[in-house]
Amino acid sequence: MASKNIIKELTRNKREVIIAFSSHSDDWVIGAGGTLAKYAQEGKKVIIVIFSYGEKSHPWLKEEVIQKMRSREAFHAGEVVDCEIVFFDLEEVKFEEGYKSKNIGQELLALLEKEQPTKLFTHCEEDLHPDHNAVHKITLELWSKLPSKHRPEVYTYPVWNPVNFHTKYPSLYIDITSTFSSKLNAIKAFHSQKFHIIYPVLLLLFRAVKDGIKIRKKFGEQFFRIR
Ligand SMILES: [Zn+2]
Structure with missing residues (x-):
């Protein structure tokens, strides 16, 4: 039964998968x-699921032009940090509607069952942006539908809030000293969002230093x- 052994071996050597929504x-x-x-960098397979092309910050451009631009930028950012990108085209502020009508839940469940990530990163509960909030809810709904042995650990990340006040849940601090420059380079891939460059770089620097102090490293993420 050589084939059975090969399958066993493959399962054992399967690359760890991390997914971020x-x-x-x-x-x-x-x-x-x-x-x-x-x-x-550690050799794990990292998949980023993007639900929408992004804020409509260019009212003078056609929607398809923005979508093309944003997806190109996201794929470029994905290359910078060596992650795979999966795109859905939900309309902003109407996430829940599109999510249901396009049956995206089924696709995501299939992805989660196929890849069996050990960790799933998503938006935090206290994020007031309606799309961020919708994705937070979607994450928990999907998680509860997975068979318990395939349920990943779920972690939340902040976007625009400089400080996270949630104290109910345990923190995970990651030392990002070696990859902070990749993070900044990935942010710079989003040329179409010029306003994004100055504010986020300062915010990211502030947060990275603040979170780094907690673990006595130069830069961290919480x-x-x-x-
Ligand atoms: Zn957003």
């Missing part, structure tokens, strides 16, 4: 870019484990 094309970089880059 991101409402818009750049949220994952802002919230967890250093950590995801670090996991990729998450909350909610499941």
Whole structure:
């Protein structure tokens, strides 16, 4: 029964998979870019699921032009940190509607069952952006539908809030000293969102230093484990 042994061997040597959910094309970089880059560097397979192309910040451009631009930027950012990108085209602020009508839940469940990630990163509960909040809810709903032995650990990341006040859940701090520059380079891939460059770099620097202090490293990222 050589084939059975081969299958066993393959399962044992399966690369660890990490998945991150991101409402818009750049949220994952802002919230967890250093950590995801670090996991990729360690040889783990990192998949980013992006639900929407992003904020409509260019009203003078056609929607398809924006989508193309955003997806190109996201794929480029994915290359910078060595992650795979999966895109869905939900309309902003109407996430829940599109999610249901396009049956995205089924696709995501299939992805989670196929890849069996050990960790799943998502938006935090206290994030007031409706799309971020919708993805937070979607994550928990999907998680509860998975068979218990395939349920990953679930961690939340912040996007625009400089400090996270949630104290109910345990924190996970990751040393991102070696990948902080990749995180910044990934952010710079989003050329179409010029306003994104100055504010996030300062915010990211502030947060990375603050979270780094907690673990006595130069730079860190903090998450909350909610499941
Ligand atoms: Zn966002």
